[in-house]
Amino acid sequence: xxxxxxxxxxxxxxxxxxxxxxxxxxxxxxxxxxxxxxxxxxxxxxxxxxxxxxxxxxxxxxxxxxxxxxxxxxxxxxxxxxxxxxxxxxxxxxxxxxxxxxxxxxxxxxxxxxxxxxxxxxxxxxxxxxxxxxxxxxxxxxxxxxxxxxxxxxxxxxxxxxxxxxxxxxxxxxxxxxxxxxxxxxxxxxxxxxxxxxxxxxxxxxxxxxx
Numbered sequence: 247x248x249x250x251x252x253x254x255x256x257x258x259x260x261x262x263x264x265x266x267x268x269x270x271x272x273x274x275x276x277x278x279x280x281x282x283x284x285x286x287x288x289x290x291x292x293x294x295x296x297x298x299x300x301x302x303x304x305x306x307x308x309x310x311x312x313x314x315x316x317x318x319x320x321x322x323x324x325x326x327x328x329x330x331x332x333x334x335x336x337x338x339x340x341x342x343x344x345x346x347x348x349x350x351x352x353x354x355x356x357x358x359x360x361x362x363x364x365x366x367x368x369x370x371x372x373x374x375x376x377x378x379x380x381x382x383x384x385x386x387x388x389x390x391x392x393x394x395x396x397x398x399x400x401x402x403x404x405x406x407x408x409x410x411x412x413x414x415x416x417x418x419x420x421x422x423x424x425x426x427x428x429x430x431x432x433x434x435x436x437x438x439x440x441x442x443x444x445x446x447x448x449x450x451x452x453x454x455x456x457x
Contacts, residue, residue, distance in 0.1 A: 252423065260366060260428035261437075262400025262445025265293055269300045271426050272392050272404045276306060279390065279406065285379055287371050287395035288312035288345070289327045290450055291334040297394070298341045309384050310338060311346045311375035318398075319436050325399075325450055334454065346382045350374050351412045358415075366431025368403025371395035377419065380409035387411060387418055392425070398437035400445055403427045 255271055257264045276284060284301060286294045288310040297308055317324035328347065329335045338345060352359030352374050362370035372395040379385040389409050396402045404426050410419035433440035438447050 254424050255426040256429035257402055257426065258429065259442050259444040260368065260397040260402050260431050260433055261443040262396065262398070262402075262447070264402040264426070264428075264444075265296060265396070265400040268394055268396075268401040268404050268426050269293075269297050272394055273300050273304070275404075275406065275423070275425050276301075276392050277304065281306070281390055281392055281406070283307050283309060283385060283389065283391045285309045285311055285372075285375050285385070285391055285393040286401070287375050288329065289318070289399060290325065290454075291329065291331070291338065292399075292450070292454055293394070293396070293401050294338060294343060295341070295454060298338075298343060307344065308342070309344045309346060309379050311348075311378050313350060314347065320450065321438055321447055322451055325447075337454075344384055346375075346379050346384055348378050348382065351377050351381075351415070363431075366403060366428050367397040367433075368395045368401070368431070369405065369427060372403050372405045373407065373419065373421065376407045376409050377412050377415055380411050385409035387414065390422065397428065397431065397433060397443060398445075399447065399450060 294310045313328045315328040372393040394404045406423035408420040
């Protein structure tokens with residue numbers, strides 16, 4: 247039989263603690279497939295900056311996809327989302343990262359978003375940012391990309407996708423491969439209180455000068 251045999255990494259827990267490994271797995275698969283465009287869900291910018299370091303000198307284009315400016319809940323007060331910090335935006339620009347900032351399409355397509363959450367929040371967001379980047383003209387319809395996202399903060403999911411614009415989502419977007427995802431992805435809200443979610447939220451309250 248003709249086909250392709252590849253490993254999928256299933257994390258024991260969803261959450262930010264998987265970020266570095268997701269980036270390493272995605273880099274390896276991007277080089278194997280010759281994929282030149284990497285999408286990363288952006289909340290505060292930490293994961294994107296880590297991706298910049300990992301993918302330096304690979305010739306890939308990094309695309310950070312984020313929401314309009316807002317905040318999300320956290321254990322020590324609300325956390326920024328949507329690049330509220332202009333210094334982060336400038337730093338990403340200097341690194342050559344393209345930024346897509348738009349309203350997530352599944353905000354108005356809630357049933358579709360909930361269906362994708364059967365595979366995990368990271369899967370839903372990885373698919374969603376691929377649509378957003380294609381709507382913005384950064385990804386061409388049918389172009390193969392790697393899309394990385396996570397549960398609440400950080401990265402725990404990576405997919406190989408073919409992009410599609412929003413109104414072609416159901417007949418053109420394709421999830422070609424799962425590189426990694428949590429094996430048991432469901433968590434309760436707020437996520438950082440769920441015992442299954444693993445990560446270090448305290449660092450998100452501090453400047454990103456260490457990255």
